[in-house]
Amino acid sequence: MIIDHPLLGPRDSAEFTYFGAATLMDRPTPEDGPKAMHDYVYLRDNPVGLHRELWYHAQGDRSWLVVTRDTMTQVITHVELARDVATAKAGCRS
Template identity: 55%
Template sequence: MRIPCPLCGTRDRREFWYRGAAVDLERPAPDAGVEAWDDFVYLRENPAGPTRELWYHEGGCGAWLVVERDTVTHEIGRVALASEERS
């Protein structure tokens, strides 16, 4: 798989580090209990199809990217700098 970095151009995915889904997770209260914290840390959706993911360009410019990718075909759609997605 090749990921088009907005700063460096298209690169092999081995230059990148996958962080996970690019979603805002609701953090449990500090006293929520072990089960709530276990769910927050370990349980994530694993959809088949279009997703928004965070990738770090570790072997390149060091940018965090939001990558829209189909998990079935690995087709990359839109890629944007994470810093620009939050504005």
């Protein structure tokens, strides 16, 4: 599978480490309570179809990416730098 890195261009997925759903970027705060932290740590979806995922470029520039991938076909439809996604979310909250 080829991941089209936004800065480096097409790279083989073997250069990356998969970390799970991109929702992991939305870590609960202590004010959210223990149930929110429990769900964050232990509960995971196994979606069919388009899924946003976190990938780490371990054998490259060590960047974090949010990859939108179809879990049925393995086709990647969109790749973003995770820092850009996080910045955009922070901008929406203010």
